[in-house]
Amino acid sequence: METIKNELSDGLQGKRALVTGGTQGIGQAAVERLTDAGVAVITTARNGEEGSRFVRADIATADGVAKVAQATLAALGGVDIIVHVVGGSTAPAGGFAALDDNEWQRALDVNLLSAVRLDRLLLPTMLAQGFGVIVHVTSIQSRLPLPDATLAYAAAKAALANYSKGLSKEVAPKGIRVVRVSPGWVETEAAVGLVNKLASDAGTDYEGARESLMKSLGGIPIGRPAKPIEVADLIRFLVSERAGSITGTEYIIDGGTVPTV
Ligand SMILES: NC(=O)c1ccc[n+]([C@@H]2O[C@H](COP(=O)([O-])OP(=O)(O)OC[C@H]3O[C@@H](n4cnc5c(N)ncnc54)[C@H](OP(=O)(O)O)[C@@H]3O)[C@@H](O)[C@H]2O)c1
Numbered sequence: 001m002e003t004i005k006n007e008l009s010d011g012l013q014g015k016r017a018l019v020t021g022g023t024q025g026i027g028q029a030a031v032e033r034l035t036d037a038g039v040a041v042i043t044t045a046r047n048g049e050e051g052s053r054f055v056r057a058d059i060a061t062a063d064g065v066a067k068v069a070q071a072t073l074a075a076l077g078g079v080d081i082i083v084h085v086v087g088g089s090t091a092p093a094g095g096f097a098a099l100d101d102n103e104w105q106r107a108l109d110v111n112l113l114s115a116v117r118l119d120r121l122l123l124p125t126m127l128a129q130g131f132g133v134i135v136h137v138t139s140i141q142s143r144l145p146l147p148d149a150t151l152a153y154a155a156a157k158a159a160l161a162n163y164s165k166g167l168s169k170e171v172a173p174k175g176i177r178v179v180r181v182s183p184g185w186v187e188t189e190a191a192v193g194l195v196n197k198l199a200s201d202a203g204t205d206y207e208g209a210r211e212s213l214m215k216s217l218g219g220i221p222i223g224r225p226a227k228p229i230e231v232a233d234l235i236r237f238l239v240s241e242r243a244g245s246i247t248g249t250e251y252i253i254d255g256g257t258v259p260t261v
Helices: 002-008 025-036 062-076 101-129 151-174 189-202 206-216 228-239
Strands: 016-020 040-045 054-056 081-084 132-137 176-183 250-253
Touching: 016 025, 016 062, 016 101, 025 040, 025 081, 025 189, 025 228, 040 062, 054 062, 062 101, 081 101, 081 228, 101 132, 101 151, 101 176, 132 151, 132 228, 151 176, 176 228, 189 206, 228 250
Parallel strands: 016 040, 016 081, 040 054, 081 132, 132 176, 176 250
Antiparallel strands: none
């Protein structure tokens, strides 16, 4: 009976989570999925009204991360799950020459140091309770870098993946799991905006621009980008007790985009 009960429970009811970047895209879907599962969720972004479940901060800065960590512990009384979703690139196109030191630093602050700083502040609480799960959202660009505008982004995500693996080795014996979720193209609202812009620039329609974007990635074998909620479902599984023996590994969710094993 006990075995059956354990197999059916995902152990998420009543857990406490911080999801960074939870007002849009993958982060917003992750907040929804975890909330549905009975998790108390705090989220954070640069824009939005401060409230009992939302902290406004720029987590590309050390001060912003400190604010988020303090607010999370104050609001939840501890933390069991961190889903670090924030990341991205606003760098200009133009290859290596377009990326000056400021662009490189920005890519590292947003995509790597945000996670490093957040983990450093919240891991002591997890270690003290001997339990916790950390998800770092990386990107297939960490292994399939694109050269035009995202050299620094891809390199920062690769560094995040390496850091995440190393961290998992240190903390797994102490009860903390650390996993990576690595999306390919996900059709978020921001992505829809980008495709609309590409369509108007190229004088084509949404479907035409969407096809061109998929082609620029080398094609997506399933014929479409992923949906934010599909990534959120993977995250929900990985933070649940059903994934209790999974740590230090990367879960690619890209419709088959990465062409190699
Ligand atoms: N979408 C894709 O195709 C794709 C593919 C591969 C990997 N990923 C990765 O998946 C993650 C989420 O991407 P997404 O496309 O879902 O993002 P998104 O739709 O652009 O949403 C980003 C979220 O993060 C917040 N945010 C951004 N910068 C922040 C900062 N400095 N401090 C605090 N909050 C910040 C945003 O709110 P504010 O703007 O208000 O701060 C928003 O809530 C990123 O790590 C990205 O690299 C995405």
